[in-house]
Amino acid sequence: MTQPDTATPHATPGAPAAAAGTRAGSPPDVIHNIGYRSYEGPRLGRAYARKSLFAQSLRGAYGLGRSAKSKVLPMILLGVMCLPALIIVAVTVFADRSDLPVQYTRYAVILQAVITLFVASQAPQSVSRDLRFKTTPLYFSRPIERVDYVAAKYAALASALFLLTALPLLILYIGALLAKLSFGHQTAGFAKGLVSVLLLSLLFAGIGLVISAVTPRRGFGVAAVIALFVITYAAVSSVQGVAAAQERYDVIGWIGLFSPITLIDGFQTWFLGAHSAFPHASGPPNAAAGIAYLLVLLGIVAGTFALLMRRYEKVGMA
Amino acid sequence: MARATTVVSVTVIATESLSKRYPSVTALDRLSVAVAPGVTGLVGANGAGKSTLIKILLGLSPATEGRAAVLGLDVATEGPRIRGLVGYMPEHDCLPPDVSATEFVVHMARMSGLPPSAARERTADTLRHVGLYEERYRPMGGYSTGMKQRVKLAQALVHDPKLVLLDEPTNGLDPAGRDEMLGLIRRVHTDFGISVLVTSHLLGELERTSDHIVVIDGGKLLRASSTSDFTQTTASLAVEVTDREGELLALLTGAGLTAQANGHLLLVDIAGDETYDTVRDAVAGLGVGLVRMEQRRHRIAELFIDDASAPAGETAHATEGDGRDAA
Numbered sequence: 223m224t225q226p227d228t229a230t231p232h233a234t235p236g237a238p239a240a241a242a243g244t245r246a247g248s249p250p251d252v253i254h255n256i257g258y259r260s261y262e263g264p265r266l267g268r269a270y271a272r273k274s275l276f277a278q279s280l281r282g283a284y285g286l287g288r289s290a291k292s293k294v295l296p297m298i299l300l301g302v303m304c305l306p307a308l309i310i311v312a313v314t315v316f317a318d319r320s321d322l323p324v325q326y327t328r329y330a331v332i333l334q335a336v337i338t339l340f341v342a343s344q345a346p347q348s349v350s351r352d353l354r355f356k357t358t359p360l361y362f363s364r365p366i367e368r369v370d371y372v373a374a375k376y377a378a379l380a381s382a383l384f385l386l387t388a389l390p391l392l393i394l395y396i397g398a399l400l401a402k403l404s405f406g407h408q409t410a411g412f413a414k415g416l417v418s419v420l421l422l423s424l425l426f427a428g429i430g431l432v433i434s435a436v437t438p439r440r441g442f443g444v445a446a447v448i449a450l451f452v453i454t455y456a457a458v459s460s461v462q463g464v465a466a467a468q469e470r471y472d473v474i475g476w477i478g479l480f481s482p483i484t485l486i487d488g489f490q491t492w493f494l495g496a497h498s499a500f501p502h503a504s505g506p507p508n509a510a511a512g513i514a515y516l517l518v519l520l521g522i523v524a525g526t527f528a529l530l531m532r533r534y535e536k537v538g539m540a
Numbered sequence: 541m542a543r544a545t546t547v548v549s550v551t552v553i554a555t556e557s558l559s560k561r562y563p564s565v566t567a568l569d570r571l572s573v574a575v576a577p578g579v580t581g582l583v584g585a586n587g588a589g590k591s592t593l594i595k596i597l598l599g600l601s602p603a604t605e606g607r608a609a610v611l612g613l614d615v616a617t618e619g620p621r622i623r624g625l626v627g628y629m630p631e632h633d634c635l636p637p638d639v640s641a642t643e644f645v646v647h648m649a650r651m652s653g654l655p656p657s658a659a660r661e662r663t664a665d666t667l668r669h670v671g672l673y674e675e676r677y678r679p680m681g682g683y684s685t686g687m688k689q690r691v692k693l694a695q696a697l698v699h700d701p702k703l704v705l706l707d708e709p710t711n712g713l714d715p716a717g718r719d720e721m722l723g724l725i726r727r728v729h730t731d732f733g734i735s736v737l738v739t740s741h742l743l744g745e746l747e748r749t750s751d752h753i754v755v756i757d758g759g760k761l762l763r764a765s766s767t768s769d770f771t772q773t774t775a776s777l778a779v780e781v782t783d784r785e786g787e788l789l790a791l792l793t794g795a796g797l798t799a800q801a802n803g804h805l806l807l808v809d810i811a812g813d814e815t816y817d818t819v820r821d822a823v824a825g826l827g828v829g830l831v832r833m834e835q836r837r838h839r840i841a842e843l844f845i846d847d848a849s850a851p852a853g854e855t856a857h858a859t860e861g862d863g864r865d866a867a
Contacts, residue, residue, distance in 0.1 A: 258669060258732040261662060261700035265624055265653040274650040289638050289679075355636045360695065363598055363628035364651045365620045 272370040275361070279378030283344045292347070299340045300386055303333060307390035311397025321407075322398055326415025327496035329394065330387050330422055334483045337426060338451040340386055341379075345430030346443030348379055354438035358534070372530045376427060383423035391415045414494040421519060422486045428526030429482060435533045454481035466501035474504040475511050479518050489515040551609075552577055552703050552735045553597060558606035560592050560759070567592040569759040570606065575737060579729045581746030581753045581767075582739040589759040590739040591631065594705050597737075598623055611702055624653060627696030627704040627734075631711060634692060637681025641672055641691045644680065645698050652699035659698075666694045669732075670724060686717040693724065697734070704728060706738040710745060722749045777808040778836050779819055782829035791822045810835070 278287065284300070285293030307329070314322055330337060352358045361371055395412040399405065433450060434443040458481040465473040478484035478500060490496040491505030492512035498505035506512040553575035560568040568589045584590050595601040597610050599619020608615045610622045635644065642663055649659035667676045670690040675683065680691060689709060696704050709725065710718045726749050728734050740746050746753060747767055755762040781788055789806055792799045795818050798809040808819060816833075823830045 259665060260733070261654070261658065263658050264655060265699070266655060267624065267653050268620060270653055271651045274647070278647055287643065292638075351636060356630070356632050356634045357636060359630050360628070360634050360648060361651060362600055363623055363626075363630075364648075365624045365653060366651065367620065 283382035387419035581750035
């Protein structure tokens with residue numbers, strides 16, 4: 223034992239016991255390995271995990287937390303959705319009109335192509351990715367249950383769509399108030415518009431997710447979603463066109479049940495007093511048809527949720 | 541040294557006559573096994589029921605009959621609680637390529653219930669422990685297989701579980717990567733204090749890592765014992781001499797050893813360390829040259845067929861070297 227050794231007694235009081243025991247006295251140039259630390263903090267459980275998945279999926283729908291490239295399309299679509307609203311507001315203010323040139327409930331119907339593109343691009347992004355890269359088993363090996371995964375994904379896409387469709391309505395509403403249009407009339411219209419786009423968001427999200435969850439291939443999901451929305455709308459429109467030519471206006475009202483956007487149109491015409499975009503503005507011809515629109519709408523929302531649950535029963539742990 | 545293993549009565553996994561039947565196959569057939577804390581190797585050929593067992597243990601797939609408990613919790617009713625305390629590393633690739641390891645593991649930590657700040661801290665710690673440094677900020681699509689396996693392990697450890705289930709963690713790794721992964725798995729228990737159930741279709745690699753080995757085949761328990769028992773009963777000694785194999789065989793059998801002639805080779809079951817001495821003395825006594833004496837480990841496949849008639853298996857170690865000129 224030399225002097226320098228005894229001059230540095232217990233130089234490392236915080237060192238792990240094992241290291242201190244074997245190398246007592248010598249002052250080597252140690253790299254301080256902190257070692258493994260156990261976690262004693264809170265574990266927030268299922269509800270928190272579901273909320274985290276919801277937040278991550280909602281952000282993901284706008285490309286947040288993902289690569290710069292994946293932000294481009296959703297942000298462009300959001301911009302395209304809002305641009306006409308800004309123009310309408312400008313026209314209303316400067317032309318000194320007494321009402322907005324477009325109803326709140328009609329806005330989403332006019333811009334349905336943009337909404338369709340958003341669903342088609344972001345629904346597969348949300349669920350096909352997890353299937354393709356087999357990340358789903360990691361989710362299901364955690365405290366969440368199947369219903370939490372499905373609910374979080376569904377709610378996230380519906381919220382992303384609601385944001386996309388409600389933001390332009392908010393612009394219209396603020397613009398209308400700035401233009402000093404009737405407050406009561408505008409507020410009622412805005413509220414009806416919000417109810418309409420809320421249901422639209424749930425409907426579109428459900429359909430988009432069910433189709434996307436079938437395939438791990440994103441491109442296929444995108445094409446299938448677009449095809450479904452475009453083909454059903456084209457079919458419904460042409461049948462309605464023929465019906466209009468033959469002056470069968472009740473048929474026009476019924477046939478709208480068969481495509482997503484016309485389903486919303488018929489629903490809001492009957493229940494929210496909206497002006498229908500159907501030929502001849504022929505919404506649901508009677509109460510039975512009106513109820514049918516409501517039931518089909520709710521049925522599809524519940525049905526797509528149930529289908530997603532069934533799908534993940536199978537592929538959850540692939 | 542082995543303080544953790546003194547409490548034998550504690551089991552991390554217990555199954556009782558556990559069965560899983562699908563319409564066409566029986567994946568698990570009345571499996572009863574108890575797994576103690578430590579590293580346990582679950583060995584079986586592909587399709588032996590390893591992955592099915594893991595799914596049941598995570599509470600994700602109901603058993604057709606029988607019961608199972610993980611950390612004292614019933615898998616049939618306490619699935620979410622079990623999954624909060626257990627980590628799982630799947631066999632297949634499961635990493636999205638356009639996300640960095642840090643982002644991914646933070647997200648997975650939150651999915652396990654860790655608050656945001658804890659999730660970030662534990663992610664940094666865990667990635668460091670599995671040996672992922674600067675590359676953790678890059679998208680995972682560019683990672684090597686070894687790095688991907690480390691991230692997969694990290695997401696299973698990030699919430700500091702009591703037990704991790706690792707499904708074929710050495711799959712696709714080269715020999716060096718395999719050794720590193722096995723070393724890491726060993727450390728998960730010794731340094732982190734987390735019990736490990738690790739599956740493999742290779743018995744040899746689990747022998748070095750595990751305290752206990754459980755072998756299943758066709759959903760049935762073939763054997764469960766500590767690794768040391770296992771190595772002894774499965775290892776044999778291949779002895780080659782220059783001459784007079786028949787007499788040597790008689791001598792060894794006379795000394796109480798089990799031995800068979802296999803061509804010029806004598807295969808002697810290793811009963812313990814004294815077996816080496818007995819063989820050495822017998823060879824020396826006969827005055828023949830000892831060409832080779834090496835320990836042979838049986839491949840998992842050999843456990844399923846008759847041990848004795850198995851051809852030369854995997855040569856793991858040449859323990860005694862080749863004692864040429866022994867006489």
